[in-house]
Amino acid sequence: MVGLIDVPRVRADFPILSRKLPNGKSLVYLDNAATTQKPVQVIEALSDYYRSYNANAHRGLHALSAEATDAYESARKKAAAFIGASARETVFTRGTTESLNLIAYSWALANLRKGDVIVLSQMEHHSNIVPWQFVAGQTGAVLRFIPITPEGRLDLASLDSLLSCAKLVSVTHASNVLGTINDVAAISRRAHEAGALVVVDAAQSAPHLPVDVSSLGCDFLAFSSHKMLGPMGVGVLWGKRELLDSMRPFNYGGEMIREVSFESSTFVEPPLKFEAGTGNVGDAIAFGVALDYLSEIGGLGAVREHEKQLLALMLESLDSLGAVVFGPSDVHERAGVVSFNLPGVHGHDVASVLDGEGVAIRSGHHCAMPLMRALGVAATARASPYVYNSLDEVDYFIASLKKVKRVFGSGGL
């Protein structure tokens, strides 16, 4: 039995949650799928780095450089352990988008040829579509999309035929619109049988549920610090050792070289081979502290159980409000993201009225325009809770939605 999150204690660690908005309202922050807030421990770790031991990691013999290097490498170990991986296979990037681009440039451009197939799904974020469109344009590879069912699950019935000639499958672990948690382990098995590598976009899963690269069975996995209590500007690419070894670098410059002559250079081993230039040392260290924080409050098992409670209340209340909710109705199948529409009210108006009540949600296409088209909607409103949100806040969110309904009138729309 996993313990649940002690919400009042957690909230006390987040200074931003006690601020007042310009209209005097208290903040109810439900836009965590876009980015989460940061606990004081993370903010202090970042400031402590710049106050106490700022130096260029890996480049100096002096004490500060040694401290910065140790802290940076220890953050890498934490990020690796967080997904059940080894530090040697864990590359720091700027975030999920850069991690996916790294695979596109360093693996896909070098290995794909005309007619090869890249399989994506209809529920991908633009950052897991656009790099592959670029690769397709450069190499002549072809993109195919796993369709979604009306309930917003991946329809894997056609997977085997989609996989013919496939060299790469890149899918999201959890959808940032539908919340759907995809059976990545099954997809990996079938993709590997077909001879394709598997990339997992874990931007929306790593923050919300336990993620373990060996049980997922994938070859690469990408996620972002800022969606899991850490700073912006840092993220992770995990890749299997033999793949990272075989890949060419992403950027070229300092840090990633072994020896440089005027004519040519040799490169260091991964992960530093993929980290050219001065890294984002302070943010990576603070990200490590965010990961520590997540385990101190109970770990991802507890985070998941907490979110299931919030999601259950949200889904039930939205249903009784007459909202159209996208994605699976069972909380066991979805991560902490709920997209919905109130009939007759545009998502922007929902978000604006809620903003007036102090409730921060998002509305729009959520960087998933092809998915919006597949769902047949122009936009949705989206609420996404996290560790510091309470059941009371969900109630307040629902009460604010009732206000939207009052403002817009329920009849005739």
Added chain:
Amino acid sequence: MDMYSENVLDRYRSPRFRRELASAALRAHDVNPVCGDDFTLFVQLGPDGRVVDASFTGVGCAISTASADMLCEACIGKSLDELRLLDKDFAYSLLGVPISAVRAKCALLPLKVLKLAVYSHLGQKLLEKEGEFG
């Protein structure tokens, strides 16, 4: 919350000018890709070159829909030159509510479409004129 005045909500719920004007001399279409708002505006000119009717089709939020409806009404009686000079303050004053920066695109999309219609019509006219001499 002042943004959702009774007037704005009323225009959103029951717009007066939401229909197609098949015979309109001027028309244009544009979208706001961020939110999916999507409008076509139609403008019908009378013999004196002034607007005799205007309308819109499409979908959008309350702010953009109300803005489109009010703009169509306000067009009537104006000349093309007057339409050409309409600015964003004009659109805001029609709405009559404070529009926050994040909603400015919603409020102004219909005006943008109207201008597109006017400019493409004027451009067309220029081309025809050039044709006369060419």
